[in-house]
Amino acid sequence: MTQDNSYPSEDAVKFATFGPKIDAYNKDAVDQMQAFDPEFYKKCTAAIPSAEVLDSDPVDATKFWNLLSSEEQNIVGNLTIADLTQKQLSGELTALQITEAYIKAAIVAQLATNCVMQFLIPEALQRARELDQYLKDTQKLVGPLHGVVVSLKEHMNYKNKMTTASYVAYMDNFPENEAVSITILNKLGAVFHTRTAQPQGIMHLDTWNNITGRTRNPLSTRLSPGGSSGGESAIVAMHGSVVGHGSDIGGSVRAPAAFTNLFGLRPTTRRLSLMNGLSSGKGQESIVAVQGPLARSIDELDSYMKAYINEGKPWLYDPMCVPIEWRKEQLPAKIKIGVLYDDNLVTPFPAVSRGVRETVAKLSKCPDIEIVELNPTWYSEKEMFDIYTANLKLYTCDGNKVQLSMWAPSGEPLLPLTKHYMKFGGGEELSVCGNKELNGMRDALRVEMLQKYFSDLDFILSPTYNGPAEIPGQSLYWGYTSFWNLLDYPNVVFPAGVYHDVEKDAVVPELKNNAYEKMVWCDDKGGIKYNAESYVGGPVALQLTGKRYCDEDVVAATKKIVSILGIERR
């Protein structure tokens, strides 16, 4: 990094030469929306405010659902995966009707939140017609996701379609192969209508890149939808797809799900395939990324995982996948949940602390649930500081070399959260020995977690993030999610049914004195930067964690919890 805080990969002149490509790429999205239904598009652009308004006001974009007809709203709003497939079987709905309704909802989502990078409208319509024909000819569904509209995080290779992972330099990349997950979802009958946005480097808990710009939060458009799967969270929360297929290496499924009040699963590594995608992570094994779904109900996460794994059998395509069936859950009659109010490193914002308290108060009344307070026996502030510091070093263990090599050919400017990320490990490449040492520490933690906590507990309940949905550019602390990537224990994020409240959540609690706490709560001069006014409309979601490979049980326990909390399908 040079003294003016710019990196040698940045080159404004070079970047300017990519302008026409970027414009053409974005124009294609507009053209597809218009071509699908010019009248509808016109109606939408008239109704939905300008980007400037959406970026500065806390607009609840879900009110634009009324741009759809009531039939369309019913399809995209009320029907679960099970409903959709059953209604096709019974002849009440066609895949084409479903697809068209979801394309309309995706257009509304795009105009309100800027969540889509690439539309696949002609492909989706053709696919829907083929599915309808197949059903007509055979009286059978192609698979358990027949006619179910799934949005795809863009960095998954799509055969012969430009795949950039938001790296401007990759605007000539048209993969010959496709992501194994796409192959599998295809086999199961899914319809793909959109490929959604991810942030620069795929390494923000936010979504902002130099090709399509910033993605907004549907619940409050001036807030962040989270990231890096923020295109997915925005489109699913806008009812623009049934399931969003995202990925997570530090919170990238969970933060978006939390910020938009959805359900998100970060499975244990190697259960879903990562094969054939674009990222800087190739060959990095210290913290292994996963793909994972975002959906509007926990039941749909469950049925999606079951379909993907048991029918999709990813291990037949990807030798890195473990051949473990999505099994029936094995919950004890009474489940024992350890609750972590605070990770002992960064104090959550008041809305989150309140969310945990209110949730625990409700769960404690349930005779089938035993609550144990974990903070007294949890890792100390010093221990957590060291763990998180090691965690960050592992993310940037190559000194950002691969990332920089992917940005350099375009000279694209590095965004603030990109620069934040690049300083995680001090910007220096670890030695192989240093890397091994940190891996050894990580493995010891994994064992300790099993022996010290999960020998007694069934699950751990904790915040998903230190705040409710975050201000754009301010998702600085990954610890609540990245801790579990480091340990590779699976989690589900679910809405707590609690929203930030300007009055209730105004008081700043007593703070700790470490650098990460200050980064989150304070400005450069040490003053408190937290401002309750900024978080209007932001929901609070919690994270439930279980034992490695017991993803099914985490999902099943979440079903139980949301049923107690009375959390409905979004």
Added chain:
Amino acid sequence: MTQDNSYPSEDAVKFATFGPKIDAYNKDAVDQMQAFDPEFYKKCTAAIPSAEVLDSDPVDATKFWNLLSSEEQNIVGNLTIADLTQKQLSGELTALQITEAYIKAAIVAQLATNCVMQFLIPEALQRARELDQYLKDTQKLVGPLHGVVVSLKEHMNYKNKMTTASYVAYMDNFPENEAVSITILNKLGAVFHTRTAQPQGIMHLDTWNNITGRTRNPLSTRLSPGGSSGGESAIVAMHGSVVGHGSDIGGSVRAPAAFTNLFGLRPTTRRLSLMNGLSSGKGQESIVAVQGPLARSIDELDSYMKAYINEGKPWLYDPMCVPIEWRKEQLPAKIKIGVLYDDNLVTPFPAVSRGVRETVAKLSKCPDIEIVELNPTWYSEKEMFDIYTANLKLYTCDGNKVQLSMWAPSGEPLLPLTKHYMKFGGGEELSVCGNKELNGMRDALRVEMLQKYFSDLDFILSPTYNGPAEIPGQSLYWGYTSFWNLLDYPNVVFPAGVYHDVEKDAVVPELKNNAYEKMVWCDDKGGIKYNAESYVGGPVALQLTGKRYCDEDVVAATKKIVSILGIERR
């Protein structure tokens, strides 16, 4: 490395100070053998030739089985795991009788092959008595390995027992925890009477260290028993234990099994636990080590794995283990086997090529087996050169720093095969970027293997090693086994029923021109060093490889193959 070919960690003066510790350690083994049965020990030392004779002559040490009574010979020679447990249930045998017979056989094994590092005779006898009492009290076996005598590769932590992994500097290391595998085998009812030898650094396909010296091959004592689990292969081949529990990161279960005519399994990673062991590998993930058993029959490998995994459930103790049951095999009616006569990089010695030819000739006659010749479509010499070179670099990716740090405190001299190993990657530490790149290449190979070969084939049959059992210090080329560690596909090694023949195997074939080929076949001046006379008594074993996590099927197919070949229990 300094110019005289010595490393800075070597220090003869410092090493001399460890002499008394080493002597005391070895004296303990002698004391335990004598204390167990002074008369028997005397009889053995009188009958078994001196180390000098055993090291220079091709002595078939199995003839010393006659030092045991015929009852004892029957117990250790003829009874499988199933027989042993059943005869205890029926009251025909006690765990104590079994244990005593195996202790005697282990003493003979030790005196002939120097395979044991540490005896556990008092512990084994006490354990046997407890098992007998339990059976008497409950009419039940403790588990599927009740009274089954298992030898343990020494680098597995044994609670409160000196654990060195053959590092002289670790002669003060008395672990507080024990290897998870020991916990599991204990739970299953196994008896431990010995901890066996591994080479310096646990990184030779041979067994020689500075604490207990060199281990010999029971079938021809001047040959190597293979390594690094050579203590296990020697003791099992001498009928000194039922199963040997070894480990493998480059061939360390398979070369020993091959050199001593046993069955050995290198499972897919993370099926057996590696937790709580001593090695230099902590945190190294590019090539992941596995534990695996050596046994005298394929049926016993099968039942051992089934017991360990399905009853032992290693994932309850070790979060790195995958919770995949040892399932019933799923073999097609006709199995399709690709045969690799030569890896296209290092031409095997004549006995091995003959072994493959004779095996294929027999299998080809079986209507249930289809043979496909793989060499025409296999990786080219250039490709294999690059793959093997990358493979070697990954073994020493930290520039040997951890190894050297473990040798330095004792100043122990580095043995020839240790120095050979240390030069694998040129002795230089990779950068994290360089490491990631090689990992990426490895992952691409894993996928290609699935898509290009295992999409059509069920299994691949190949040599286990370039020669029959090797001359000590000459196991230079790991490629036939290490290729599969790099790719992490599981294999079983089985005896081909073929032995090196001085006359049949005298002719040197046409050779390739690459450096690895020359290292194996030629001396420093480029002359042929291969001498058929050197390999008298050396058996040939082949390696069967299957898809990742399909270990059960590889075992099942091996059952079929050895039944066709008429290979009996050893």
